[in-house]
Amino acid sequence: MPRLPMRSLLGLTALTNLAAADTDYTQYVNPFMGTTNGGNRFPGVVAAPFAMVKLGPDVQSGTTDAYSGYLASGNVWGFSLTHESGTGGAPKYGVVSQMPVVGTVPNPLADLSQPRASADVATIGYYKTSLANGITVELAASEHAGLYQYIFPNNTTPNIVVDVSHVLPSFRGLGWEQHYSGGSISTFDDGHYEGSGTYNNGWNLSPNWNIYFCGKFEQKVSTVKTFRGTGTNLTSYGKGGTVSGTDRLGAVFTFEDATITSRVGISFISTTRACANLDAEIPSKTKLQALVTQAKSRWNTQVFSKIRIGPGANNADLQLLYSSLLGMFTIPSNKTSENPKWQSAEPYYDDVFTLWDTHRCHTSLFHVLEPVAHEEFIRSLIDIWRHDGFMPDARSSNFNGRVQGGSNADNVLADAYVKGVRGNVNWEDGFAAMRTDAEVVPPNNFDPKAPDSSTKEGRGALPDWIKYGYITPAFTRAVSRAVEYSTNDFGLYQVAKGLGKTADEQKYLKRSRNWRNHWNPNATSNGHSGFVVPRLANGSFVPQDPLSCGGCYWGDAYYEDNPWVYSLNALHDIGTLKKLSGGDAKFVDRIDKLFDLKIFNAGNEPSFLSPYLYNFVNGQQWRSVQRSRNNVGNLYNAGASGLPGNSDAGAMEANILWQMIGLYPMTGQTTFLILSPWFPQMTIDLGNGKTLVITTTGGDKNTAPYVQSLKVNGKQWYKSWVTWEDIFANGGTMDFVLGSTTMGWDTGELPPAPASGD
Missing domain, CATH: 1.20.1610.10 (alpha-1,2-mannosidases domains)
Known part of the structure; x- marks a missing residue:
């Protein structure tokens, strides 16, 4: 299939018709952005925003944690269907795996890993690994199933090893490593297999959870053997059938064909559902390229086309923009109809990692670009409270945990409420969920790292x-x-005020x-x-x-x-x-000191808004622009090491995206602080025919970024902030004149400080 490597992307010139509806924005995306230097992003196949399946390689390199499964160097030891992206703490998932093996497999519990013959290749919806033993692995996926295409060297014996005990390990010694608890696998005469695995722990300290799988091959299986054992010691290894228990177990499928196509569906409900997911989404004879094309279409339509850039854009900035959008919408996972804990007509999102990271600027951009999914996400948080007792600050494998600070779902709900999210959200229940956080002490889960109070949920x-x-x-x-x-309680104040409480x-x-x-x-x-x-x-x-x-x-x-x-x-x-x-002067100097003393860390979420607080002093907005360009924006690029810290489930990417837009949100409020846009023209699709069009003239992103004057909706503007109602609720325009001179144009009313007073 034709592919455009990143080195070719870097040589492209900006398209003049980027605003065209049929533009393939995926050409600007580097899936490897933020995969090294601690970014921990997942570069594998995500067939659509928030897809449950995230299919990619699992790499081992000494005692280095592979948080998303991927490491740039090391041996590949499997290709699994479930991963997180941009997370820290410890790896999660890496289950339902296959590993191709050449020749006789005397012990499938032994180390079957392989070095890579060359660097992996990825585009939207497609991933390729070339192993040192000559096997080529190509991957594509749908939302609940994955497709593996293997090409083995000629005149060899091809094998696919399915190891149910495969799970991403952690070597940090903090007690956050995942464990395999047991499983089962059944092989059938037609060559397909079904089974399940049970796992626990990980960063959120979850108890046992189950995942079910259903795998089918397009080529005839010549022989199949099931295996079971402890460590690398086999206790059984023979003909197909069913094997189950707490030992490591799986199956080895051997073929005569050199090219093998494997299709695997997963479910958190049952093997029946896993098979149904597979047959509905990747039926027999599905071509890999068809899935790739479908994935590109989904991402273009649902995400990338929501931000359209006019002529004159810098190509490196386009790559950063669209690569960041990919990282922002990879997780959480939409597991609607895949919730094993309760039945509900409400949407269900899992893999929330974590609202402590994302409530600051991610969820507000989520609302702008994906309002339908955002409303579903809000409803999901509330429904988790209905059935589990508390909204999550973090959640994975259908279990809340861990809380790093406050109950920041309160901020997310407040932000949505004050910006007019209504739809099918039951806001009486929403406020009741927030009040639970504010009034009910959660039971202590005795986390060894913080045994004083609950880290599972709520406010310990x-x-x-x-x-x-x-x-x-x-x-x-x-x-x-x-x-x-304090900010959580302010969120309750905002919603209570709106509901007349x-x-x-x-x-x-x-x-x-x-x-x-x-x-x-x-x-x-x-x-x-x-x-x-x-x-x-x-x-x-x-x-x-x-x-x-x-x-x-x-x-x-x-x-x-x-x-x-x-x-x-x-x-x-x-x-x-x-x-x-x-007072004002000391406040400005206090912000300056964050940089003078090298306190500010662009990779730490609590620092995210600090560089832009200058907007709360008249005539000082230019300092926010200066910090945005020189202390934050210059730390990002679309390369593998292009994030200044852990992606944190897209929080880091949302941070730079807001700066490229030229605004910054005050979470839980309708206020957006004005910065300086990066592009001559940007059109943001707000849905329902509404747009926000942002233009700049007279400046340059790097050498002349300072606001000289601004018009909002055609009117001269003197405030260093705008509101949701000004530009997002019904769409609008922002027309900037930029230049190299620092200007105190912001002489109008200061941004609101709604809790200041008595």
């Missing part, structure tokens, strides 16, 4: 939050959780200000006074160096960032924050 530190209005060091991550609980509105607005109770005005650092610090039950502050967060991890007072950053994270209460910081 609620006892202190309700009793004191702050969180004592009796709870891990006390300060960062307090800041997040006056008592709740006032209660949660008051509670949203409790981050202030951690503010120690006597904590000093580098010319600044006042930082959020730990506080004891007697009311006294714990001495704290604002430049230190200890280990910045589960057992510390701050999670993944330090007091400087968390002291700027009360995003609903910036007016108060400015006063506590000493």
Whole structure:
């Protein structure tokens, strides 16, 4: 099949008809973006946005965790149908695997891995691996099934090994590794096989969960043997039939044909459903190219065409734009009708990894570009609460966990509500789910990394939050959780206000200000006074160096960032924050210090909005543009190492996409801070015939990015912010004049700080 490698992409010139409806945007996508340098993205086949099947290679390289299955170097030891993308902590999934093997297979439990003969090749809907032993593997998929096409060397004996115990390992020693608990496989006279595997643990510490599979071959199977054993010691290896138990087990299929096509369906419900998924989506005789074409069409129609760029665009920026969109919409997984825990007419999304990462800017762009799926996602969060008791902050293998900070589904629901998401969302239930987070202490799951309270769901530190209005060091991550609980309670205030629940509105607005109770005005650092610090039950502050967060991890007072950053994270209460910081000039200098002292880390989500808080001071918007270009945007590219940190399920990609658009969202509010667009013309399809058209004249992305003037919907604009109603609710226009001179054009009303006041 014809393929366009990335080196050819880099030589393309920008198309002048990029806005045309029939443009193949997949030519700009590098599936390997963010797969190295800690980005952990999945480069394999994802047939459509949020597809349940994510088919790709599993690679082993010493004791390096392969979070998405893929590593750029190392031996391939299987090709499995389930993966996460851009996650950290520990690998998840990597189950339902096949491995091609040449010649006799004396022990299928032995190491059958192979080096690669050349670098893997990928485009949207297609993946190719060339193994050192001469086998070529090509992959394509549908939403619930995968297609493997193997080409073996001539005059060899082809085998396909199905190892039910195959699962991605972790070597970090943190207790987050996955385990295989048992399984079964049955082979049939027509050559097909069915079975299931049971697995547990992983980063979310889930109990046993099951997945079912159904595999069929297009070529005749000459012999089939089932096997079972412990470690690499075989206890049985013989004719086909059924084998089951807690030992490692599987089957070896041997063929006479050198080219073999394998089709495999999966389900979380049953083998019957797995076979039905396979036959419905990849029937016999389906050509690999047909699936590739279908995948390209789905991604073009559903995602890539939602952002159309006019003439004059830089080609590298186009590659970054569309490659980022792929990373953003790979997970969560749409498992509607594949929920084994309860039956419901509601949509069901799993593999939420995690709202702690994505609520800051990902879910707001999800809403803009995919409003139908976004509404389904909101309904799914609420339905999980109905049946499991709490909404997830993270969820995979149909199990909530782990909570890193607050109950950030509250922020996601609030963001959707204030921006007018209604449809089939039951907002009374939505608010009840949020109130559960705010009032019900979740049972402690005794996580070894944070045994003080639940990391499974909800707000484990609620006892202190309700009793004191702050969180004592009796709870891990006390300060960062307090800041997040404040934003969570602000989310409840927003929805309560809209639903006319006056008592709740006032209660949660008051509670949203409790981050202030951690503010120690006597904590000093580098010319600044006042930082959020730990506080004891007697009311006294714990001495704290604002430049230190200890280990910045589960057992510390701050999670993944330090007091400087968390002291700027009360995003609903910036007016108060400015006063506590000493006024406008000190506030600007405080943001500057994040960069002067090299505190800012573009790969850490708590820092995401910090560079753009200059917009809360008149005449300083240009500084936000400067930071956007010089301290964030220049860290990204469409290459394999093109992310400044872990993708975190597309959070990192959403971050750069908003900057390319020239806006940045304030989650849980209708406010968008104005930055500076990257392209001469961008048209965002908002659905229902509505568009947002953004143009720039007179500037250059790199040398002349500063806003000289702006018109919004044809009217001269002097505010450093716009609202959802201004440009998204009914569409709109934003026309920028850019230049090389820093301009204090933003003389109008400041962005709202809705919790600031008493």
